Amino acid sequence: SQTIHQWPATLVQPVGSPLSLECTVEGTSNPNLYWYRQAAGRGLQLLFYSVGIGQISSEVPQNLSASRPQDRQFILSSKKLLLSDSGFYLCACDRDREETQYFGPGTRLLVL
């Protein structure tokens, strides 16, 4: 079964600094990959999803971007972090014809 790795687990960054969060997947090929932000009282907000290498769909306009340089690698980035970027970021994957999503352990980001 799929295993999702995310790092770092926790990150504290100053406002205006860049960001790079990484997600890698094991145990499957050609997965659909997702970035979510989990905020207290607001559930999971889908930020980006990717159905293949180099294919990124953005769900909400924001200060973040995503890239998929390899089949099982999904990166969340920012050039200049804002205070409002603080949150818990989850990477998830699934495969075509399967409906269950598998989630990574998450990265907690605090922007000061």
Place this chain on the structure above:
Amino acid sequence: AQRVTQPEKLLSVFKGAPVELKCNYSYSGSPELFWYVQYSRQRLQLLLRHISRESIKGFTADLNKGETSFHLKKPFAQEEDSAMYYCALRGTGGFKTIFGAGTRLFVKA
């Protein structure tokens, strides 16, 4: 527009009491509905989905298309059921899963 609504942010029940976590959805077609659960210090994981029509850890959920609801129920709550529960919807043939805001369940001894 696709939307999932969980009206209760927090639900507290005593051990052995029945529990119902409410979920209502808005979708124009025939969606797939799921319940995900996140226990303390664990990853978010699938609890059950409506197409399976199964009971997991004593929980069941029935899709009511007339009321557009997918409430999660358990007749006798256990302390280990304390967790964050998310209702989710996926449209037919789509890649996106829409999550509700979540309900935190506390089961008191």
